[in-house]
Amino acid sequence: GDTVSAEMSLQSDASYGQNERNIQWLETSLNKADQQLMDKYHSDVSGISSLQVMASGDQSGSITVELKKDKVYSLDELASVWRELAGTPEGVKQLKIQSRREMVDAFKVELKSVSDETLLLAEEAFREALSQTDGVTSVESSLTPGEAMMRFELTPQGRAMGMDTASLSQQLLQAFGGDIVQRYLRNKNEVKVRVRYPEEKRSNPADILNAKVRLDDGTVVPLNVVAQIIPDTQQKQITRIDGLRALTVSASVNADVITATELVNTMNETLVTQLTLQHSDLAIHFAGEAEQQEETTSSMQTLTIVALLAIYALLAIPLKSYIQPLIIMAAIPFGIVGAILGHWSNGLMISLLSMQGILALSGVVVNDSLLLVSRFNELRRAGRPAKAAIMDACHGRLRAILLTSFTTFAGLYPILGETSKQAQFLIPAAVSLGYGILFATFITLLLIPALTLINEDARILIERVSARFSKPTERLVHDQTVTR
CATH class of the missing domain: 3.30.2090.10 (Multidrug efflux transporter AcrB TolC docking domain; DN and DC subdomains)
Structure with a gap:
């Protein structure tokens, strides 16, 4: 189930028994937080399912709380109220209270410099800026207090x-x-x-x-x-990266308020620019979730190019054409537009899973276009004129196209309406696929016939121009033959 945990470590000079007293205080403040939220929502049933208390010697301890599925308050509400009521107990060096949904080190920045003073100033600036940012909690530094x-x-x-x-x-x-x-x-x-x-x-x-x-x-x-x-x-600990004194500042980020990527962009636009101008010897590197997402996005860009080239090759070989695969793939951008509109209508933000859904969408939306173009080619080989062939192809394949799109959307719709936390990560990908297919279907029925006719007109025009330039050459060759 959902959990909220409190992890505590004490100063090395904490008195005997202080760890036990602090754990008892954390447990008391937890019960107060639970009762306060029960009163807020007018409930008589506690949201706490189980409680696990652990103490590692006299210097550290933790409390892990498992919550009931039918709790009246949210996971983040309990963590926030518990954090407020617990405060900072006596002798505590570090206390971190967080829910499992909040990602640890969602934001992480590495600071490097040859100067200890520069590091301390930068660390203080980041801690202050993060503490004043909505949706950011558990701001921590690897700088061990002396x-x-x-x-x-x-x-x-x-x-x-x-x-x-x-x-x-x-x-x-x-x-x-x-x-x-x-x-x-x-x-x-x-x-x-x-x-x-x-x-x-x-x-x-x-x-x-x-x-x-x-x-x-x-x-x-x-x-x-x-x-x-x-x-x-x-000073108890000294950290060096690439031979330079270094420290890290990390924080938990509530994605409902601000994402890690947005937080990094905000820091880059404001604080990073200011610090690098003031301290030329300071090196700043963002890590954590934002770095992983950037690496994944970069690899996805490469994979997207490879996937599009593969789709083009798989279409070009059987169609024996260089242009028709591009006509078929013209539906892909409109599928992306549909995916974006789907996110907007559902109040979702474009995430990494959304991009993965769009990548999968690219291979699906070409199906409708392929049905039209394949039928058009069959009719043209049978001797039908271009306009009549495209009209017959649209009439003949309309039912198949609509059934394919609607059944695909119907299969994804249960995921779109899912409310369980276990299925939340699937919703962005399902929205990209479902809405992208629906939007691209109607665009396909209008765009692909138009592009196909334009391609036919262009082909005929090129043939006429080629024939006109080739006639003088043929006449010259004929005259030379007669003279001889």
Whole structure:
């Protein structure tokens, strides 16, 4: 069934038990979101079918929710309300709540530069622009936040008191991390006794400021007397692509509001132009769904050319004509027009599956034209004049053409009216085929006869011109023969 999932990871310095508390909070906020949507639609039945909770140690956890088929609210509504109610729990480094229908990394951009500062500025600009775009959620960056840390540097006074770096680090580790002072057996199990500050004196980073250290002579002094405390961050991960520092910014895209391709075009027209002008060393590459769609579209363009050439060859060989295959294939553009009108009338956008349906349509719409042209050729070989032959061909093949087109559309119509999510991806291709065939059928009955007669007139004209230019040559040859 449809699912909504929440994936959470914590900071490395999160306190013990924080992961469990955050998972409980996510579960509570999920139930609140479910109840809020039930109240909105005046329903007494929860839309949640099952709930799966997983915790990976103390640093990460996830909740996967499977929804009922007869739920009163949509998948995206639950994800949106849950995301709003959950907020950002304490100690969380990353929290991603998304529905299964939303495609992860539908939008993804790779940023590369020799300058860390340039990367950070570009990353911030993309995050801000994406966050302000309707239909874009779960904006994330591969830039791992630096972990907060404290550096300790001995002061001149501390060195004068005999304190060194090794002794200072050992005492701080014992005070806050603990030191094992005793081991003993209890029921065949080894028990370790660890001594450290009580929890109320080591749970807050500010507690370090109140720490005390012991000098070699046994004197206890405040930490800030012997050492200077410097807040700092530590970068945990460095990514390089082609030898350059790199990071990625990704987001989930709701295709009902904006497609990944439209989002990429918007970013190219606005943000990318601005960033490349400001930072000449910045390289921007769009990946994710838009890149895959671009690659697929490029390959489809090649396949379309190959398919059209194959159709032309298969028609030209049996017809023994170079022109008639082009007349038959003239119905293809009008089939494409019909497919576009079908998408417009059904409120659909042209997608990759729509293009695949149009490609299949190209091989189908030629059938009606082929029926007409084949019958026309038969009648011409039987001695019928061109106009009479095309009229008889239209009369004789009208029923077959209409039956072929209407039965094809009737077979596709159940898919056009399908409402289940499993069949949604088929609808664009079915619309392209169904409406394209219908539209091209009526165009075929008007266009193909006209083009066929034009072709006949052109052929007769060419024969007359050729005959006129060939007569002087024949006469000259005859005169030379008589003279001899």
